Amino acid sequence: MAKIYWAGQSCFEIEVSNSKDHSATIVIDPYDEKTGPKLPNLSADILLVTHDHHDHNNIKGVKGELFVIQGPGEYEVKGVFVQGIPSFHDDVQGKERGMNTIYVMEAEDIRFCHLGDLGQKELTDEQLEKIDGVDVLMIPVGGEYTIDSSSAQKIISQIEPKIVIPMHYDDVSKFLKTMGKPSIAAVEKLVLKESTMPKEGAMEIVVLQP
Secondary structure, three states: OEEEEEOOOOOOEEEEEEEOOOOOEEEEOOOOOOOOOOOOOOOOEEEEEOOOOOOOOOOHHHOOOOOOEEEOEEEEEEEEEEEEEEEOOOOOOOOOOOOEEEEEEEEEOOOEHHHHHHHHOOOOOOHHHHHHOOOOOEEEEEOOOOOOHHHHHHHHHHHHOEEEEEEEOOOOHHHHOOOOOOOOOEEOOOOOOOHHHOOOOEEEEOOOOO
């Protein structure tokens, strides 16, 4: 089972457990006070940083005995498999804003993908091969420093996840309209079990409230 909470911006807390003898908490992209909202009290076993900007790399803001991952590679921590995949923060091969790491996480038979501040308008075949089979996709949709709604729609169609969670936006309505879902009520958390995932081809969009 997994529980996903959104802390705003690109910051998520994911709790995974098999309800018997194993559990782990993952925090992704904690932001600092310059970003605006105050980071909530977070503690984790695994901390992922997609790139080294102040609104994504506040490692000191998260409590716990952290295993910190800040780039590409393969890792296994507390029963969670993590793969960092190199990508670009812009659509000009990183010349404007540098590199970004996409993370794919697998735990309790669920595959999660966090795209970070992706700026590419489409993913490469090599990236897609590593992302393949994702159940839950966390994708930026706000434009400006990341992809916008129309690019997000294209990347979602490339990945074909079962559940999409938008992030890194001021207003989610444009993305929802682009996706043909003009109104979706925000929820506090998303609880997932492998057995209750949407069927193939029945993608769901979930809007979380920070």
